Amino acid sequence: MISKNNKYEATAAIARGSSEPLTFEKITLQPLREDEVLIKIVASGLCHTDFVCMQQILPVPMPIVLGHEGAGVIVETGRAVKGLSPGDHVVLSFNSCGECPSCEHELPSYCYNFMANNFSGGRSDGSGTMEQNGEQVNANFFGQSSFATMAIANVRNTVKVSKDLPLEMLAPLGCGIQTGAGTVLNSLSVTDANSIAIFGGGAVGLSALMAAKLVGASPILVIEPFHHRRVLALELGADYVIDPFSVENIVEEIKNIVGGVDFSLEMTGFPEVVKQCIDILKPLGTCALVGAAPADAEVNINIMEMLSTGKKIVGIVEGDSDPKVFIPQLIKYYNEGRFPFNRLIDYFPFNALNEAVKAQVSGQSIKPVVHMEYLL
Ligand SMILES: [Zn+2]
Ligand SMILES: [Zn+2]
Incomplete structure (x- = not known):
């Protein structure tokens, strides 16, 4: 994490096509909007949806930074963000607009603007959250793009969690679990x-x-x-x-x-x-x-x-979940010994993400999680 020209630099895994491995490249984070949060990603789960997007079975604009089960520590918050502060531990989930009938009925996974907020390669207005050499990189996947050492998320898909449990274990709560x-x-x-x-x-x-x-x-x-x-x-x-x-x-x-x-x-x-x-x-x-x-x-x-x-x-x-309500509830069940989701997880270093993908596709690993600080 290096601050340069008031912008943060990070390493992201970029997907360029179905037959190419993900490549680890430097990117720059765009300035935060008032309803956004900058997160130092500690770990990210790998979900089947990442793979179907890599393979273009579910089309997303390429090249793109995927990853949508991020967990990390808040570095900065936008001016209008309430209830989240630098240093907070957070789990990232899917994004939603907050204004459509589904969002108003607390069923954000059926957001009328779900595709624009999660699969468009940028914010719903088309702007980007990551760039490389002055050009926009497709990112903001599920309102995050967590296959990176830093990411920008929206206040709506950022869930504050207790610091008692390791973030790398909590990461996959954001989607698959x-x-x-x-x-x-x-x-x-x-x-x-x-x-x-x-x-x-x-x-x-x-x-x-x-x-x-x-x-x-x-x-x-x-x-x-x-x-x-x-x-x-x-x-x-x-x-x-x-x-x-x-x-x-x-x-x-x-x-x-x-x-x-x-x-x-x-x-x-x-x-x-x-x-x-x-x-x-x-x-x-x-x-x-x-x-x-x-x-x-x-x-x-x-x-x-x-x-x-x-x-x-x-x-x-997404199991009809409202992540801000449901993820803390799942953590409570885990703490009570009633929901041992940690048993599904295999950890990989971030730079072994391609191996983690192979382990998931072959069926060998049930829930791979890449850990950004754990290097080969
Ligand atoms: Zn909505
Ligand atoms: Zn998923």
């Missing part, structure tokens, strides 16, 4: 009277599992092809784990074991899995679509089956 837990606790209001099947035992799925266990849901099933994830799912409280490739018909298998479920969570984005999620529901059950899918992915449903059983399908973003 809150998405899984929020789906169960906020969106579906699962209770101890409900059964639940979770398709996909990655960071989002296992966070949903921990939340389902927390409220006493039973039985809990996790459908996941990787052996080590199934083992962890059992340790975290799943009643049944199934390798979907080891059985001939996953729907029949689940019906044989538990009859059917009240809730099914689709974390994979595969249309055939969506169909399975609908087929295993009991009457009046709900299928939650959580996993990102290609933009043209569609699924056929039988109208009369849906109508006659009262089944529901609902799309969910």
